[in-house]
Amino acid sequence: MESVKTLTTEDADLLLHHIYRNHNTITTKAKCVRNHTIALLMLDAGLRVGEVVHLRTFDLYFNTEPVTSITIRAAIAKNNRERTIPVSLRLSEALKMHYPNIECVFVKPETSYVFHCRDGRFPLTTRQVERIIRAAAMKALGRPIHPHVLRHTFASRLMRKTNIRVVQELLGHKNLTSTQIYTHPNGDDMREAINALDERDEIYKENGRSQNLPPGVTNGLNTRSTDRDVR
Numbered sequence: 001m002e003s004v005k006t007l008t009t010e011d012a013d014l015l016l017h018h019i020y021r022n023h024n025t026i027t028t029k030a031k032c033v034r035n036h037t038i039a040l041l042m043l044d045a046g047l048r049v050g051e052v053v054h055l056r057t058f059d060l061y062f063n064t065e066p067v068t069s070i071t072i073r074a075a076i077a078k079n080n081r082e083r084t085i086p087v088s089l090r091l092s093e094a095l096k097m098h099y100p101n102i103e104c105v106f107v108k109p110e111t112s113y114v115f116h117c118r119d120g121r122f123p124l125t126t127r128q129v130e131r132i133i134r135a136a137a138m139k140a141l142g143r144p145i146h147p148h149v150l151r152h153t154f155a156s157r158l159m160r161k162t163n164i165r166v167v168q169e170l171l172g173h174k175n176l177t178s179t180q181i182y183t184h185p186n187g188d189d190m191r192e193a194i195n196a197l198d199e200r201d202e203i204y205k206e207n208g209r210s211q212n213l214p215p216g217v218t219n220g221l222n223t224r225s226t227d228r229d230v231r
Helices: 010-019 026-043 049-053 089-103 126-141 148-159 164-171 176-183 187-210
Strands: 069-072 084-085
Touching: 010 026, 010 126, 026 089, 026 126, 026 148, 049 126, 084 164, 089 187, 126 176
Parallel strands: none
Antiparallel strands: 069 084
């Protein structure tokens, strides 16, 4: 697998934009809407690529409307463990746009595969999805990525917002140790850390100015590093 384990927010947005806008005919637009929805199911819901391709219409829609929570059936989950994931707003919008692609199949829409080839009786393969994501990433980011990077990005984003137990449940891990691999920092984490330092230093400077303190000294705290500080 590629060395890049997660995407920054900017890279994820670039990838999604390229996937969605890469069309010039009705046929290619339908495929781009489909591919955009596939990417969001991994990026905003953390699904595995093997789970995505085996989704049926009833998994994602109720009376033609997107569900508010996706239940990954034990039958399609990697570890046979059912789980439920709330649907994000942008994923819900993507599902609405994709529904007409399901209605046009020749089998019953409610039982067809959501991401199908030919007439709806056969799902896309995981290898096809891998090719779709890799090709889009090459054009949007200049490097190939594996679909699992999108799930990994989802997990890493959640780690900054909630506790590891919640992330474990959303990812469908049996063991907490499987979830811990997503705790490493990425580019966004590092940028946020530096931004936090900049904000702190700005507050210190304002406090120093208000009390007429020398530069680098605020309320008795010297923010300027010395040789001794960094040894």
